Amino acid sequence: MQQVKNDDAFVAFERVQKSYDGESLVVKDLNLTVPKGEFLTLLGPSGSGKTTCLMMLAGFETATHGDIRLDGKSVNNIPPHKRGIGMVFQNYALFPHMTVAENLSFPLEVRKIGKSDREAKVKRALDMVQMGDFGARRPAQMSGGQQQRVALARALVFEPELVLMDEPLGALDKQLRETLQFEITNLAHELGITVVYVTHDQTEALTMSDRVAVFQDGRIQQLATPDDLYERPQNSFVAQFIGENNTLTGVVQDISNDRCTVRLDSGDVIEAMPANVKAVGDRTKVSIRPERVEIDKTRLQPGALTLKAEVLEFIYMGDIFRTRLRVAGTDEFVIKTRNAPDQVRLTPGTQIDIGWLPQDCRALDA
């Protein structure tokens, strides 16, 4: 993967490995650089190694091999409390025996900051997360969202340059999560801090981050901006993991420059963008996003390819319609159409023609 020695890297993992039991690697050869001020998300299914990476960066786990640098200095032998990294936990981890103000004051006290200074900073941090009136409350007297706001303020109050967040919104309901996603991103950009954010929620990753690192099996599968990740997945795991995806399996017939021809198992031949297919004759999974499939022939752009399809199921989802089709031998082909006044609602059993542009369709590893 990327092995660029980046001098302006604020955080850098170099050939980092981690094993808990001495038999298997949880993190395999991790190389990652984060420039100052970036909002980086580590995204992946549970057990993929993303939280371990975060814990190594925070200092709660030691790397079995490799080097972790913070602002140019290796932190391998620096204990967590000297790293000066703010951290937000999924279960908030607010100290239950202290009030909100005491919780925020704690990192300042251990840094031996004077009382009046402390109070000013605590107040400013609480105001920052709109919790100014809650200083005297105890954590147990607040809702989850309020607690997480306070936890965020506590991680920021001592003005760290790097803040780690370990699935901070995982325990909140959907609406609150969306509000807080927005607030956290804004705060991070306003303060200019570097954030490493761990989540398994891909929507969260896409909406919040500058870049996303997709983890699977102890490796970064792809490190890219959200739109790159969504529109140009580099392998079938990323394509499957990010967003919804239709796959058609086949064999590569021809590769030329930026196009390849794939003969699907049903016999149909389609054109696609070659993502990581290398040679003619390789098996491939062709990926196409549901919203890029067009069912109205009149709207098909020139150069689009068409296939026959049979409607199997129609699901009304409010803002969109989700229709399941049988296409080229697979029953799991899904398309999404906007709930517009002129949109047709397909009835199961109907035979239709569908089409898409070859550039929306990527041939990936099988």
Add this chain to the structure above:
Amino acid sequence: MAEQMMAADGRTLKSSLNRALRRQKLRALLLIAPLLLFIMVTFVIPIGQMLFRSVENQIVSDTIPRTVQELASWDARTDPLPDEAVFISFAKDMMTAVEERRHTRLGSRLNYENAGISSQFRRSGRDVADMGEVIADQFIALNPAWEEPETWVTLLADPDWIAADPDDRPAFELSDTARTALPRTSDVYAEFARLAQDSPRGLARSQPWNMVYFALHEDLTATPAPDLGTLASPLLTEAATAASGFETESIRDAFIASSRGWGDTALWQTIQTYSPPYTASYFLTAVDLRQTPDGIERAAENQQIYVRLFIRTLVMSLTIMGACILLGYPVAWMLANLPSRQANLMLILVLLPFWTSLLVRTSAWKVLLQQQGVINDLLVWIGLVADDNRLTMINNATGTIIAMTHILLPFMILPLYSVMKTIPPSYLRAAKSLGATNWTAFWRVYFPQSVPGIGAGSILVFILSIGYYITPEIVGGTSGIFISNRIAYHISSSLNWGLAAALGTILLVVVMALYWAYDRIVGIDNVKLGG
């Protein structure tokens, strides 16, 4: 004022709710009823009785009622000894007590207050039957009929009782005329008759006690002379005439002759002081005070043991509690933070002592701690201790503290563990990420959250150890025993139950006071056994 909420059926909402809950409450009550009953019968009532014993003193007025009454007017400052009347009453009381074998019990009771009394009672118990013999002999010499049991029955018994079937007679009853004409005789005879009737010989063949004759002589020579009324028979009239000429005897002299102690002012003062039915004397003894005729004063120097024992019990219990916290806290922390497989194994090791007999564990400590024991041998072998200077770790306070800390340790570890188990590791991580050193993170964040566990463990260990008995008994020697050992001694050896009850009551009050203080200072809500 807000309008009352009404339920659909027109009642107030509150009464509807109460009705709905009543069945539930009733069921809850039924479910706990067996346990409640069990606790009442086996716990609350016996303890209540025991506590009552600490002030109860009815044995004196029950055993020698006439004496207690006569003694009330005695003033030791004017007369060194009570007058003859007291001794006569005492002889009558003793007669009954001796027959019922209660006089030694009274002797033991009074012996707690004035050592030596019990032997007076025992000695005179043998002699009291002879008192009044001089008078009795003169009655019999006057008319041999007085020797016949039948004579007395005819004279004193109720006619209806005499008429009853001899084989199935009810309890003896005096006739009303006898009761008014010869009150003293009737009084003593009634008791004699009651006891004789139950004896194998039966009333019909028992010659009355000498004291009955003595009482008759008292009645006949009383001023004004008794109005014999319908009782007057040739036999009695003859006796009445002769009585004033009888040779008399002094019961007081008889008692003093029987045992010199009866001539001692202090002895009678003791009886007088302890005649009320309720007494604070047990409590006074339990705090090294004693009640004397001149008021309350400190017990003799060599008898002041209880206050010291109470203090020692408290101090040693606190020491054991502290040792348990020091030893148990790290173990509980390990237990709470190890992977569950290892934690379970360790938990079993912690619980293992529970499955071994307490006696075995304590005896094992004896083997380990004695001067020729394992630990001393080891220390000598290492060279830490000289062979002729082996440590004394058993039969003293050290032995008790070591053995009891070991035995009570699980009671500290388990509540600590269950509280620590609920403290997520992320708190410590959060504290460290915020810049706290390991120690600060522990002391400011982890420790305060484990305080409820320390509280629960401490209360458990302290309350258990304050009443501990077996271990101090076995390894405590003289300097390592607790107040409970003294209580046990009074319950089973000295049989001074009143004192045992008073000591127990004080112990109970001390524990409750400490519990109350704990509640005020720490708050009992802050005690958690888990969750």
